[in-house]
Every structure is written in structure tokens, then in C-alpha cells.
Amino acid sequence: xxxxxxxxxxxxxxxxVCPWCVVGLGGLEAAxxxxxxxxxxxxxxxxxxxxxxxxxxxxxxxxxxxxxxxxSTPEQSAANRAMITERAAEAWPDTGNGPFEMRMGPDxxxxxxxxxxxLLHWAGxxxxxxxxxxxxxxxxxxxxxxxxxxxxxxLADAAAAAGLHxxxxxxxxxxDLYAAEVxxxxxxxRSRGINAVPAVVVEGKWxxxxxxxxxxxxxxxxxxxxxx
Numbered sequence: 001x002x003x004x005x006x007x008x009x010x011x012x013x014x015x016x017v018c019p020w021c022v023v024g025l026g027g028l029e030a031a032x033x034x035x036x037x038x039x040x041x042x043x044x045x046x047x048x049x050x051x052x053x054x055x056x057x058x059x060x061x062x063x064x065x066x067x068x069x070x071x072s073t074p075e076q077s078a079a080n081r082a083m084i085t086e087r088a089a090e091a092w093p094d095t096g097n098g099p100f101e102m103r104m105g106p107d108x109x110x111x112x113x114x115x116x117x118x119l120l121h122w123a124g125x126x127x128x129x130x131x132x133x134x135x136x137x138x139x140x141x142x143x144x145x146x147x148x149x150x151x152x153x154x155l156a157d158a159a160a161a162a163g164l165h166x167x168x169x170x171x172x173x174x175x176d177l178y179a180a181e182v183x184x185x186x187x188x189x190r191s192r193g194i195n196a197v198p199a200v201v202v203e204g205k206w207x208x209x210x211x212x213x214x215x216x217x218x219x220x221x222x223x224x225x226x227x228x
Contacts (some may be wrong), residue, residue: 024198025209026091031217048117133162
């Protein structure tokens, strides 16, 4: 007799310019593929978090931004980029769109992501699969293609790549749709103590922090499913 299915509610709080969020999502999804054989599944909901809500539209050089924000030396930044690039490739096997390739060179830039989160909110109203596809498309747009997430044309291209209606995406971006909703949800998660991402909140009561490997997610989710 197959095991009874336990479905967990998971809120994945993240930003689309957060490299560790790429690693964390890959690890989470790999864990869920393994746990499915044990009857443990999940509904994953992507929640907005802005690493740099006050950033100007033109963005900033990533290395300079990290140096100012965290005090990292150029050597430390280069080592961190190499480590994260390797971890992302490991966490994202080729599941249809190819393995994940990060191209975080010293000239890469980081962007204000509020409009990207508005677009993700809209995708969530279309369906969870569409929101998941857009999340990946935005990750790849930023980290692989190096395109500006503050550019509405780039964002609409990402929506189209995710299988969403491009004209509707243009409308969402042009009309400032879902701005109030996104700000409300961002404040909700801040009020719950989320101040770093990725933050994986399970059943509204358990927290798994950081870009963890699949094994860590497996162990934690297995335990949570048993206790829930």
C-alpha cells in the first residue's frame, strides 16, 4: 500500500537578485522530489522580499554594493561568487530548462526588484505553476543573462519566457498594478521577523533559513511532516 500523502504549505520568502535564493530553491525542490516517494508533498508559495527597497532604477555594480553593504574585499567577493556559482549548478540539475548558470562577474549589476515582485504577484493569481515558471525566468534573466530587472521590457520578456501573456504583463507593469498588495505582504513577513532570505516557512510555524542543500531540507521536512 502506498504511503498516505501529507501536503505541506511552504512559503518561500525571497528576492530575485538573491543568489542564495537560487541555491535554496534548487535544494528545496530536489528534496521535495525525493520526499514524494515517501508521500510528502508541498504547495510552495513565493513571497516577496526586497533586499534593496531604496535602490535607484539604474541599479548598482554588484561588487561595489556588496563591499559597501557587508565590508567584503574584492578577493572575498570573488571567492563568494565562485562558491555560489558552484552551489547553484549543483542545486539545479537539468530539469527542462537546462542547468543553472550564474555569471556574476565583477561588472555585474544589482537592481531594484519591486516591479519584479509585482509581476510575480500577478503570476500567482494566474496559477502556482505560472508563478514558479516566472520565478525561474527572473532568476535566469538576472543571473545568467545579466539583464536589468528594473526594465519593464526585460520583465515582460521574462513573463513571456515563462509562458505568461506578454501583453498582460506589460499592462501590469504600466499601470502599477498589485503595488499595494506587494507592500502589504512584504510588511507582513517583516512583522513576522523575516529579515534575511531565503526564508522557508513551513505550515506557518517552522523556519528553515538560508540556501540549504537538499539533504538539509529533506531531513527538516520529513520531521515537520511527522509532527504536523
